[in-house]
Amino acid sequence: MRELIGSIRQIADSTVNVLITGETGVGKELFARAVHNCSARRSRTFLPFNCSTVPRDLIDSQLFGHKRGAFTGAQSDSQGLIRAAAGGTLFLDEIGDMAIETQPKLLRFLEAGEVFPLGENKPLHVDVRIVAATNVNLDQLVAAGRFREDLFYRLDVVRINVPPLRERREEIPALVEHFLQKFGGELNKPMLRIADETLDYLVLYGWPGNVRQLANEVRRLVATAEPGSVIMPAHLSDDIGESRRTLPANRSPRLFNEVVTRIDQPLSAAVEHIERAAIQRALSMTDGRLDEAAKLLGLSRKGLYLKRQRLNIG
Numbered sequence: 001m002r003e004l005i006g007s008i009r010q011i012a013d014s015t016v017n018v019l020i021t022g023e024t025g026v027g028k029e030l031f032a033r034a035v036h037n038c039s040a041r042r043s044r045t046f047l048p049f050n051c052s053t054v055p056r057d058l059i060d061s062q063l064f065g066h067k068r069g070a071f072t073g074a075q076s077d078s079q080g081l082i083r084a085a086a087g088g089t090l091f092l093d094e095i096g097d098m099a100i101e102t103q104p105k106l107l108r109f110l111e112a113g114e115v116f117p118l119g120e121n122k123p124l125h126v127d128v129r130i131v132a133a134t135n136v137n138l139d140q141l142v143a144a145g146r147f148r149e150d151l152f153y154r155l156d157v158v159r160i161n162v163p164p165l166r167e168r169r170e171e172i173p174a175l176v177e178h179f180l181q182k183f184g185g186e187l188n189k190p191m192l193r194i195a196d197e198t199l200d201y202l203v204l205y206g207w208p209g210n211v212r213q214l215a216n217e218v219r220r221l222v223a224t225a226e227p228g229s230v231i232m233p234a235h236l237s238d239d240i241g242e243s244r245r246t247l248p249a250n251r252s253p254r255l256f257n258e259v260v261t262r263i264d265q266p267l268s269a270a271v272e273h274i275e276r277a278a279i280q281r282a283l284s285m286t287d288g289r290l291d292e293a294a295k296l297l298g299l300s301r302k303g304l305y306l307k308r309q310r311l312n313i314g
Contacts, residue, residue: 001171004160005034011158012038017110019095019155020133022162025210028133029093031160035131036089044088049081052097059102064109066118082115085128095132095155096141103148110154130155165207165214172203175211179218191228194221198233200266205240276311279304283313 011018012035020028029048036046054062065080082090092098098106109115110130114123132155141147165172176194184192194202207213217240221231233241259277261270278297286292294304307313 001168004031004162007160008034009038011035013040015129016157017129017155018131018158018160019138020131020160020162021138022133022135023164023210024135025212026162026164027211028135028162029091031162032089032091032093032131032133036091036129039089039129041088041129045085046089046091047081047085048091048093050093052094056099056101059099060105061118063102064105064115064117065120067120078117080115080117082109082128083124083126086126087128089129089131092130092132094134096134096136096138096147098147100146100148103151107148107151107154110151165210169203172214173199175214176202176218179215180222183219183222187222189222189225189227192222192225192231193229194231195233197266197268198231198236200268201233201236201240204266205243272311275307276313279307279311279313 008031018032018035020031022028032048033046036042049062051059060066061078061080063081065078065083068077105116109126112123113127114125116123138147138152138156142149142152176199180192180194184190202214202217209216217237220237221235224235225231259274261273279293282293282296286296290301290304294301297304299307
């Protein structure tokens, strides 16, 4: 994330268009705001607009504005979002969902800085920086004829790709602590702590919903916790808790000297599973003779004794 922020600072003061890509929930709008806040436009408007939430027949009016009477129901003038963001930044989220009919007008604005409101007889010049975002592959949409190639290249001057949370797990502890403090303050649940084992579960989970899903999980944990308590693995959502469990060894065929375990679970649980299986096999192969079993395992007799005690192996 520091590297991405460094890239943003390098291009923030320019006027080039920025395309932010990444899966749903990675925080693309936060990075769009970072582009705005690091630029000379920071004191002006940052205006987000989700292209997938407005009906196709209204998106023209929403973006470019209209004159009174331009169409049925237009009872007053509307300046549109582009003019509303004049001097600032317009964030076009889910740009891949923009109607193909609207794309030529957006292209004209990007090329000439002009908008043509519905019912207006002359174009209007507007100074707005465009930052767009998408969770789909625009190259594929261009190839399929669903997104204009010339518009794509106008938007894709600087691309910032935000990786999914599963590819930056080392940041999860800091995010968890941030959300714990944030939601603890909002819900009046101070002094909450999260157990190390619980954090292991959170770090190793796949997070298909990315940072948004993590934030919602921590919010739920805070909402259901007692003030000042320690959050344990038992408090986690079922899908997170169940994803860490070791698969039963008989789920898949294996050789006599193989053991099956999951690698997306807390390391301590995976190691314990393997140690237990290795010790039981060594004891079985040596008919319980501890010196020989210890030798097979590369342990001292005392080391084997201590491990058996810890793992409760009779």
